[in-house]
Amino acid sequence: MPNHVLVPFDGSPLAERALRYACAEYGSESITVLYVVDENSDETAAAGWGDHPSEWDDWLDERRDHARDLFTVAEEIAGEKDVQIRTGVAVGQAAEMIVKAAEEYGADLIVVGVHGQSRLEELVVGDVAKTLVRESPIPVTTVRESDDR
Template structure:
């Protein structure tokens, strides 16, 4: 039985479909919506990294706000009494998802993002998560 589901969301239609699918298939499960924000690159230089470091967590949370609001709306529209928590991670999406996956029974991820660039990048993320995850992965189109 699946009782804990990780749903990475990037704000794309496919990530929303993934959450809708998960809510339909696992209505009794606890859900965590994970949004991954890239962190400043070391190539920016030490001074830039220090200047941004104080506000990066708050900025990441603010960036994720609309995505989490949409996730809450999707869960509210679903049947059942779904428990939803949200989490922001900094870093590379594949690593962030894989690092959290072992705490869940399954990962439900959208197949790709909305724009052509997002399709290439997020499709690559979905494929890598599928290949490397320690738990089963459902890829939703």
């Protein structure tokens, strides 16, 4: 049984499902919910930040505010199972930051939601969950769209 579970959380239905699973299975353990600000995959990111140095800082502040809103949702989900969570925000490439955060928080398990993808989608689309499964030094539990808890 893990002592500390890390759940990457972006507010998507899959992330919510992964958090519900983590709370149901590991609610008596420590759970940290992590939001990663990744300018490469965030549709609100600008194409370039060179014109005004404050644009990056303003955008980053906006994303941190967004994370706080998401954490409110995460706390409601955890509250359904009477589970207390901790939250954290990381900035950088999603898979890399999740692995780094797991180390920093002392997590010994990552729980992440995954899409059921076709073979073509698997070949074309890079997926954070797949990268985590391949590269994480700690176990990764994947929760699929059809896994209900």
